[in-house]
Amino acid sequence: MADDETDAVLVARAAAGDAAAFDLLVGRWKDRLLRLALRFFRRREDAEEIVQEVFLRLHRAAATWRSDAPFEHWLLRIATNLCRDRLRERRRRPEVSLADLSDDVAGWLDAALRGASLEAARAEAARVLAAGLLDSLPPKDRMVLVLLDLEGMSAADVAAVTGSTRAAVKVRAMRARRALRRLAAGGGTGARGGTAAGRGTAAGGGTDE
Amino acid sequence: MSECRELERALRAPDFTAPSEAMRRHAAGCPACATALRAALLLRLGSDRPQDATTRPGFETRLRDRIAAAGGFAAAPERSATGDWSAAIVGLLRPALGAAAACALIAAALFYQAASSVTTAQTADLTSILSIDPALGVVLSDDTATTAAAAAGADAAAPPSGARPAETPR
């Protein structure tokens, strides 16, 4: 089967039980999905597990896809739903205890947020702390920010992917930006992120210059 | 103010990674933009991942194994909403068709029973009709040549010139 078949053709064949068509879809989309999942899950195995689950659901539900909507939206919707559910679970059982991180790490994060460049090990520690802080955002809010600002999607596309409306996406994005600014300024989100963010700011002197 | 808007737009660009010198200068004198800059950097730092990330070797094998464990490709895929409807309709129709077939069999049996009870009485009538209508007689005898002749009202022994004997299918 030719690799230049459209997604629509491949999905129809996969739905009819064509394993080769399904394999082509996997090859075409796995890395895109992995990179999206890695935005939320730093551990490679966690991100890959999300991608595996997306394709398992595609296998089960290929026949339910309607070609009047882009396949990419449908696939990303499965992926974002899975990421959101996992983020909710992780919010209840955080993997990183921010309180255990040293003041040094908080200082490195603060330096990074001032735009300073850090040596690799410190930059990595700052990334872990930053990811832990983002975990305190409501998963849907975080999802919308990532899709809009990092994935470069339009509000209409985000609405299609998250099963929302364009207006609702904009409202959510506004609220999410406010929460993110509070977090970055050290005020927390009202969730558990407040303390560590406060520590980060205090350790760095609390200046934004 | 327009500088603030410009900075805000730059922070939301997917390719933004680090502030330019101009952005830093502006943020130094504008607390709101300084916070927005920190927020944008926090989002990027916490959501960072390798640009060229790819699945590890064995990804497809693991996926194939899991699909096989779930029934593989031979298993019927999950039905769509319309699929469920058509399956439901077929499910409803199947017993109805069975009932209809049973009714037809019973009706045929009753008809046969009724017909055989009048056959003897009607045989005489049928014989008298055949005796006065030679055409019906040959129709019932299944003889094409004589049918045509009888219909034309001619002598059954001498077919009309245009009539040909029935052809044998090759």
Ligand SMILES: [Zn+2]
């Ligand atoms: Zn400003």
